[in-house]
Amino acid sequence: MDTITLLLLFFSLIVMIGAAVYAAIMKDLIFATIGTSLISLALSVIFYLLHAPDVALTEAAIGVALSTIVFIIAIRNTKRYEDEK
């Protein structure tokens, strides 16, 4: 691994952990969903850097697009805020 790859790998790992914390603590569920989609985006970059292009393609298509929209449809049919009754 050369330096640029390493820097990109560490950057993506930090983005992934940050997005995971954001998704776990955010009270607004729409923002938490955007956090999970950011995890998937960082994860697909990491998969590409670890030489797994097949998995990166799957994660990009399913994690970023389909999973997010399923969450948003579910939130639209229920409540938007975590503490709302």
Add this chain to the structure above:
Amino acid sequence: MRKLVIISLLLVLGYYLLDTFAGAEFGKDRKVLSNYYLEKSPSELQVANAVTAIVVNFRGFDTLGEVTVLFLAATGMGTILLRRRSKHTGLNPQRTSPEASKIVQAAGKLLFPAIMILGAYVFIHGHLTPGGGFQGGAIIATGFLLLLISYRQFKVEHKYVTWIESLAGLTFVSIGLLGIVLGPHNSFLENFLNVGTLNELTSGGVIALVYIAVGFKVAAELTGILDTLVNIRETGDID
């Protein structure tokens, strides 16, 4: 207090997990089984993408189980969400979301054929380049999602989705059963066609055909899941 207990328990769990996995050094060559797969994939099967060879041929039975799980998920969602018709009004109430703007509608119409072609390319070339049935199917479902969220009156005909899904599943199983009859070792999903030469579109024998069937099946299943979810308020109602 409860959170503190949970955090300390998770830290203990994390320490032991990290301690276990730190013994497996990152980047070390520890292939045992994979060496066999990596050797057989280009020589015997003439498939360039080793992941495709594993998913469809060496571990093909697992893939059959997986598309079955996805089918059960799609069917189960239909049962959970759309069981009861609206009792209060005789006619179907319209979806409550407002119509998307003209820009979204025009862009959706423009992008839809391009997304279809990309998805088809990804699963037809699954044995040559990164990609395959699962990725291509997911991309095609994204295209239908674009139309579902931009046009309120757009409907996916469940009859055709079910037909495509069933036919693709039947193709998968019958290719597998033909492998028992025609294959040289008489086992399930065995290759019985001419394998061709490496890095050509016609290489790989049955692997390309099975992955195309998987692509159609996954696309139909994911589109069915999305259509069920988007149309919740049209048929289902509070009971």
Add this chain to the structure above:
Amino acid sequence: MNQILTYSVYGAAILTMLIGIFAILTKKNLIKIVIGMSIMDSGFNLLLIALGYIKGGTAPIFSPAVEGKDVIMVDPVPQALVLTAIVIGFGVTAVALSLVIRLYRKHNTIKIDEIKTLRW
């Protein structure tokens, strides 16, 4: 250098899993619990792929660029496993969320401690 990489990559994957488990255990909102499951899934997938990585390896594709050369390829078996795990994970998320919607229609709340019939 390799030691740092080992600890940072595996550590990040395990930390993501732990954040997901924390969200599952402490949150009361059902959709938040499903989000926790999704986070845990991501961490586990990263751990499996990182175990299959080989230093100096290339993607396991015999393209014309590597034909005839002596190259090391990364382990394709975890990749095939994770490929199916992601798709199954999406199916699990979709079914879980449809159950959440169904519970909301029945009880008119998605907070787990207000759904009285779930208690024993």
